[in-house]
Each structure stands twice: as C-alpha cells, then as structure tokens.
Amino acid sequence: MKITQKPFGKTKAGENAVLYTITNNNGMKVSFTDYGANIVSIIVPDREGQFADVALGFKNIEGYEENKPGFGSLIGRNANRISGARFELNGNVYQLQKNEGENNLHGGNPGYNTVMYETEIYEEEDMITIDFSRLSPDLEQGFPGNLDITVSYSLTENNELIIEYHAVSDKDTVVNMTNHSYFNLAGHNSGSILDHKVWIKANQFSPTGDDLIPTGEFRDVEGTPMDFRVAKPIGQDINSDYGPLQQAGGYDHNYVLDISQDEVEKIAELEDDSSGRVMEVYTDMPGLQLYTSNMLTPVENGKDGASYGKFAGVCFETQYFPNACNTPNFKSSVLKAGEHYEFTTIYKFLSR
Numbered sequence: 001m002k003i004t005q006k007p008f009g010k011t012k013a014g015e016n017a018v019l020y021t022i023t024n025n026n027g028m029k030v031s032f033t034d035y036g037a038n039i040v041s042i043i044v045p046d047r048e049g050q051f052a053d054v055a056l057g058f059k060n061i062e063g064y065e066e067n068k069p070g071f072g073s074l075i076g077r078n079a080n081r082i083s084g085a086r087f088e089l090n091g092n093v094y095q096l097q098k099n100e101g102e103n104n105l106h107g108g109n110p111g112y113n114t115v116m117y118e119t120e121i122y123e124e125e126d127m128i129t130i131d132f133s134r135l136s137p138d139l140e141q142g143f144p145g146n147l148d149i150t151v152s153y154s155l156t157e158n159n160e161l162i163i164e165y166h167a168v169s170d171k172d173t174v175v176n177m178t179n180h181s182y183f184n185l186a187g188h189n190s191g192s193i194l195d196h197k198v199w200i201k202a203n204q205f206s207p208t209g210d211d212l213i214p215t216g217e218f219r220d221v222e223g224t225p226m227d228f229r230v231a232k233p234i235g236q237d238i239n240s241d242y243g244p245l246q247q248a249g250g251y252d253h254n255y256v257l258d259i260s261q262d263e264v265e266k267i268a269e270l271e272d273d274s275s276g277r278v279m280e281v282y283t284d285m286p287g288l289q290l291y292t293s294n295m296l297t298p299v300e301n302g303k304d305g306a307s308y309g310k311f312a313g314v315c316f317e318t319q320y321f322p323n324a325c326n327t328p329n330f331k332s333s334v335l336k337a338g339e340h341y342e343f344t345t346i347y348k349f350l351s352r
Contacts, residue, residue: 009061036113037132039072047276052187070180073113079178080322145171167341182313185272189306194235200228202255250294282346289317
C-alpha cells in the first residue's frame with residue numbers, strides 16, 4: 001500500500017489544499033482533500049479488471065468551495081433535516097440557519113465540507129488511515145458546545161473504505177455526522193443510476209410531510225415501492241403513484257435499519273449489472289438515508305469534463321433519524337458533555 005500527496009489548489013481565503021491518494025495492492029485508489037475532509041475520487045475495478053472512478057465530484061478546489069450537492073462530503077454538525085431550524089436542549093432553545101424553507105438541512109454555514117482540517121496519517125501493512133480533525137467552536141452553525149471532531153478514512157487490502165466518526169463536546173449538544181458521497185458504479189460520468197440494483201436491510205421507513213420532515217411514524221415497507229428487502233433496480237418503482245415518492249421526487253427517505261447497533265453490520269448493497277461492480281454498506285448507525293439525487297440540478301464542472309444531472313448518483317447516508325433532536329420516539333442525537341460520539345461506516349467494493 002502507498003499514500004501520495006500533491007497540491008489541490010488554493011482556497012479563496014488563501015489556504016493551500018492538499019490532495020491525498022491511498023492506493024492498495026489491488027489497484028484501488030481513493031483520494032481525499034483536507035479542504036472539507038471531502039472524498040474526491042474512488043477508483044475501483046469492474047469484473048474485467050477495468051478501473052473507473054465511481055464517485056461524483058469536481059475537477060478542482062473551486063468546485064468544492066461551492067459544492068451545493070455535497071459531493072464526497074463530511075456532513076455535520078447535524079446531517080439531514082431539523083424541523084423549524086430549531087431545537088430545545090436543557091431548557092434552552094437553539095435557533096439554526098433556515099437553509100431549506102423553514103428548516104435546517106445538514107447543519108448550515110459553515111458547512112463541515114467547506115472548512116480546513118488538520119491531517120495525520122497512519123500506515124500499517126494492510127491499511128492506511130488519514131485522520132482529518134478540527135474544533136467546531138461553541139455556537140458554530142448555532143449548536144452549543146466546543147466539539148472536537150475527527151473523521152478517519154481508511155483503505156484496506158480488502159477494498160474497504162472505512163469511515164470512523166469521533167467527537168466529544170464540552171457541553172450537551174446535538175451531533176449526527178454522515179458522508180454524502182454520490183455513487184455511480186458504472187463510472188461517475190456514465191449517466192443515470194436508475195438501472196443499479198439496491199438492497200436495504202430495513203422493514204420500515206420514516207414517512208414525511210411535504211417538507212420532508214419525518215412525521216414520527218414508522219411505516220412498514222411491505223407492499224410499498226419503498227421495499228428494498230429483495231434487491232431491485234432503483235428505477236423500478238421510482239415513478240410510482242405513491243405519496244412519499246411524489247413528495248421527494250424519488251427516494252430521499254430514512255430507512256429504519258434492522259440491526260442491533262452493537263456492532264458494524266451489512267445493511268445495504270448497490271450493484272451495477274453492466275460493469276459487475278458491487279458496493280456493500282456496513283454501519284452501526286440506526287438509520288440510512290437513501291437519496292437518488294432527485295434534486296441535483298445540472299453540475300457542469302465535474303471531473304473529466306463530466307456534467308451531472310438528476311439521478312446521476314445515489315447516496316447511502318448512515319445516520320440518526322432526521323429531526324431526531326425534536327422527535328421523542330426517535331433514538332436521540334443528543335451527545336452529553338464529555339461523552340464520546342463514535343460510529344463507523346464501511347463502503348466495500350467488489351465485482352461479480
């Protein structure tokens with residue numbers, strides 16, 4: 001295994017960004033930047049041994065400074081949506097940025113994917129790890145507490161991209177971090193993912209109102225287009241006359257994972273028949289947001305001259321349930337002062 005680094009450009013604020021690339025002995029390569037702790041590329045083989053980049057992204061640092069879709073992004077302090085852009089904690093009401101109608105989406109400004117991180121590298125015989133760390137100060141984005149955060153990205157010889165989230169706060173706060181990579185296993189610039197097959201280990205999902213805020217209900221997927229317990233093409237039911245799909249313009253829903261959360265378990269799989277590439281998803285988080293890039297407006301400055309549009313990629317965002325901080329019957333996203341937030345997600349690549 002090896003790791004290389006090279007300049008990735010200068011931000012508008014004059015900060016020098018670095019691009020780090022880890023390569024394993026199978027030829028799999030993953031690139032990251034210390035600007036935003038973003039995953040820039042994931043290059044993996046198909047069934048014939050042909051390599052392609054399967055993660056949507058930008059060709060330069062300017063793209064990542066804007067990055068409205070959140071390509072490859074570390075999302076925090078709270079991933080997904082918070083109703084009314086506010087929550088109450090210990091008798092205090094905290095007002096957040098209203099950046100999606102009346103609600104808060106993915107924390108607000110500054111986005112965790114648009115700030116610089118300190119970097120440490122750890123090399124082992126069968127794995128290389130990059131730690132990206134920073135202090136999110138008290139009331140950044142409106143959230144209480146000085147939060148020390150680290151996201152660790154590891155590449156193994158088993159073609160696993162391991163993401164480990166670590167955080168500790170000096171005050172009670174809300175924390176719900178995730179990764180927002182958009183995957184297209186036929187290649188990042190190959191068009192629609194509607195023919196990709198998806199399997200999800202979930203018997204229920206979280207229905208929402210028209211503002212995509214969960215109602216608090218747990219609804220069985222049985223007999224609905226939301227059922228991925230048997231693998232099926234994303235596009236098979238996406239245009240169904242079914243309220244939740246019409247509200248979101250496709251899949252943009254939290255799945256209630258059927259796991260113990262005591263250990264990291266396989267919870268989803270993505271497969272592209274044309275290339276034979278497969279991605280398995282593992283986590284110990286309670287929820288998974290399946291997002292099929294329904295709201296992706298045309299992006300013209302993609303890697304390799306790519307233009308990305310609606311349905312160009314699919315996201316598997318492991319998480320606490322959306323609006324968990326305001327929904328009593330959801331597992332709480334509150335992190336107590338001094339306690340450790342630690343969760344893991346693995347994206348494992350293979351072919352068949």
